[in-house]
Amino acid sequence: MTFDKLKSNPVVWILMVAVLMAIVLSFLSPFFMTVGNMTNLSKQVSIVAILAAGQAVVIISGGIDLSVGSVLALSAVVIGTLIQMDVDPTIAMIAGLIAGTVAGWVNGMVITRGKIPPFIATLGMLGIARGLALAITGGVSHPVLAPMFLYIGNAKLFALPIPLYFVIVTYLVIGIMMHKTVFGRHVYAIGGNERVARLQGIPVDRQKVKIYALSGFLAAVAAVVMTGRLAATPPSVAQAIELQAIAAVIIGGISFVGGRGIVITALIGALIMAMITNGLNILGISSFYQQVLIGIVIIVAVWLDNLKSASR
Amino acid sequence: MTEQNPLVEMRHISKNFGGLQALNNASLELYPGEVLGVLGHNGAGKSTLIKILAGAETPSEGAIFVDGHEARIxxxxxxxxxxxxxxxxxxxxxxxxxxxxxxxxxxxxxxxGFLNKKAMKEETARALSKLNIRIKSLDTEVETMSGGQRQAISISRAVHFDTKILIMDEPTAALGMEESKMVMDLTVELKKQGIGIIWISHDIHEVYNFTDRITILHGGENVITGATRDFTEDEIVSMIISGRPVERNSAKEEV
Known part of the structure; x- marks a missing residue:
């Protein structure tokens, strides 16, 4: 009984794939399982992982958010520009978080009030936020040398890099939100059947605005980590990173149709992608082939998902 | 039954969609513990009348009274x-x-903002057992269940929250024979609890055997309203088609 339960749990499957990959890689290269490489890997994965958490919520609701990379850049630029103007780093960070949340809120309003499909609305925001980031800075990257940001980007706490704590807290909070709260239940209902959700009195539009605002907020959280790691805020940062976040969600096994999936699998999906990149780097295989492999993994992940739903 | 006060009275309801007169001075009364069949062929206005009561449409003219008070829906x-x-x-x-x-x-x-899953599960178990609905497990997704089981869940949801009036819009259309019977048995159970039920169906046989009273609509107007048993099935069919009350029963209609 408990074995059946484990077998049908989507987290178990994807986790097994990730563990298997880690084992294979550590056999193939003695450098893979080193502290240095693991630290590196967790830093690499952190930004995509944070974005993927927001993306997972959006995709479970039956939507998509293409704007997260640009919103990340806009938030980073707000932080960098304010610090350049000698604003207190904490206030600059809060302003950056607000900027990202507002951009996400605008996405939600355009989708619900304007009745624009999420793909189009967030594609528009992808251009708008990136353009604003470039316009604010005139294309210039500001250095950020405030100790707080350097700490976030480079320090360790209990032997773990700080960005990893951002990831852990993000997934803890989003996990609780999705599985224990009314909001999370509504996200699943909207993704399952929006018309029914509306008919049963769920404030669908209000919840959708919250969903996209949340995705924007998490893009801004990722911006804070990114600013720390780069010690600068280039407005061209994180181009096409939204595709990595979406890929992580899909590899994790969250259904693109909506209504199904567990957010934590997006983190494992992000880890698998990072391991592919990192592992192939260590093995000295060209980065060109990494892209090919990730592409194949995405398609295979969805194919496996289809097999699963066919057997249901 | 008619000595009781009606649960719902829809009086002189008219509805235009642009130039189209979907309803013209239509009325409907529903009493506690009865099943009222609403009949008419497509375009007769029955679904518009019901949508107005359910709040999906608003009437152009007329008033709705719930428990004797005028209601704005x-x-x-x-x-x-x-x-x-x-x-x-x-x-x-x-x-x-x-x-x-x-x-x-x-x-x-x-x-x-935090769900109380335990309470909802217990209440659901109680609600389902009250209506004698059996479901394998409350943890399974409903899409793995049969059409009848799902309709049963819809019904128990509909009546769980202090419902007095239940509109059933062709509730058995998507179901097999056994499952239809299950839904009808459920409806009888609800009737006993004093819920007023409006039953819309194209299946005359089902309506004839199952409803206490009927109202027939034709061209947006009431043709007749009366006890189902005052008519034969053939008479009902002919009234639906012709839109004119059957002669023999025109006296009873006055009562």
């Missing part, structure tokens, strides 16, 4: 607040969620 939430629930022909559940999640959709039991 502008959207489905207004109707729900008055204890009016609707069961649709297509199964209105989220297939990806389990029975408790569907039963409490939009009115989850919660504290500070």
């Amino acid at each position: 502008h959207d489905p939430n207004d109707a729900r607040a008055l204890g009016i629930e609707t069961i649709y022909q297509e199964l209105a559940l989220c297939g990806n969620l389990n029975a408790p999640a569907n039963l409490y959709m939009g009115r989850e039991i919660s504290k500070w």
